Amino acid sequence: MYDDIYRRGSINRPPTPDAEDDQIQEKQLTFQEIIDIKLIESGEKERLKELLRERLIECGWRDEMKALCRAFAQKKGRDNVTLDDLVQLLTPKGRASVPDSVKAELLQRIRSFLASAAI
Amino acid sequence: MSNEDNLSPHAQGLSLQLSSHFFGDLLDSIIVDVASECHRIARLGLDRNLEEEEEEMRLSAQARLRVADPSNSSEANGKYIVDIFGQNHPSVASEIFECMNCGRSVMAGKFAPHLEKCMGKGRKARLKVTRSSTAAQNRNSRGSPASAYSPYSNSTSSNRLSNGTSSVAGEEYSNGAFEDP
Numbered sequence: 073m074y075d076d077i078y079r080r081g082s083i084n085r086p087p088t089p090d091a092e093d094d095q096i097q098e099k100q101l102t103f104q105e106i107i108d109i110k111l112i113e114s115g116e117k118e119r120l121k122e123l124l125r126e127r128l129i130e131c132g133w134r135d136e137m138k139a140l141c142r143a144f145a146q147k148k149g150r151d152n153v154t155l156d157d158l159v160q161l162l163t164p165k166g167r168a169s170v171p172d173s174v175k176a177e178l179l180q181r182i183r184s185f186l187a188s189a190a191i
Numbered sequence: 192m193s194n195e196d197n198l199s200p201h202a203q204g205l206s207l208q209l210s211s212h213f214f215g216d217l218l219d220s221i222i223v224d225v226a227s228e229c230h231r232i233a234r235l236g237l238d239r240n241l242e243e244e245e246e247e248m249r250l251s252a253q254a255r256l257r258v259a260d261p262s263n264s265s266e267a268n269g270k271y272i273v274d275i276f277g278q279n280h281p282s283v284a285s286e287i288f289e290c291m292n293c294g295r296s297v298m299a300g301k302f303a304p305h306l307e308k309c310m311g312k313g314r315k316a317r318l319k320v321t322r323s324s325t326a327a328q329n330r331n332s333r334g335s336p337a338s339a340y341s342p343y344s345n346s347t348s349s350n351r352l353s354n355g356t357s358s359v360a361g362e363e364y365s366n367g368a369f370e371d372p
Contacts, residue, residue, distance in 0.1 A: 150236060158227075
């Protein structure tokens with residue numbers, strides 16, 4: 073019964089005014105941003121993240137990262153640890169310790185997607 | 192992959208660059224997830240148990256090695272048996288504590304025979320009980336030690352009596368003839 077109202081409402085509603093309307097130019101999306109949107113909308117980004125997460129658990133990377141955090145927390149004191157501390161701790165080591173095979177697998181998947189979506 | 196054969200070198204280079212970028216994105220996102228989880232664990236102190244468990248596992252692995260070592264025979268070593276933690280146990284338990292029935296100090300390894308006499312199961316104890324004036328004691332002393340115990344205990348720990356009221360425990364030892372033969 074309400075379907076009509078809903079449908080009419082969504083069609084007839086005026087577009088949300090853009091904050092950039094006063095600017096002369098519209099913001100151009102970079103190619104990268106366009107690809108990002110396609111990745112997200114297709115669900116591929118989520119699938120890729122899950123795949124990467126799974127591989128990183130399998131190879132022990134996640135356990136290594138957790139051990140690093142534990143050691144850091146012991147030294148600095150449990151209550152003095154901030155999230156930022158841990159992110160700064162893990163980012164260089166995390167990026168450096170991803171196994172080559174895992175990285176290669178993910179890169180391959182991404183490039184396949186790019187090839188199929190970029191056309 | 193075969194899709195890429197149709198791309199120009201420029202496009203292929205772009206593809207490499209972009210895929211690296213997106214890979215980094217995914218990795219950073221996962222790093223934040225792990226950091227966030229570890230932050231929570233650290234602040235809530237949830238890894239305290241983990242440290243204890245890890246220590247336990249280390250100890251038990253060591254102990255297992257010691258047991259597997261053939262130079263550590265168990266029964267062949269006479270009265271000392273080595274357990275998996277490398278501890279020796281004497282054949283008679285030597286810890287001393289208070290008997291909760293009569294209040295005497297007893298050795299753990301000699302507690303069972305003590306209790307037999309203390310609670311009225313043994314021959315000497317039963318003889319003494321029949322000399323007592325209270326009829327209830329006679330009835331109870333023939334039953335299980337558990338039933339003899341409950342009517343007369345007025346505290347959960349020691350039953351040392353200060354006044355002269357009759358009881359199974361108090362009366363028996365006034366003559367002092369209780370020690371192990």
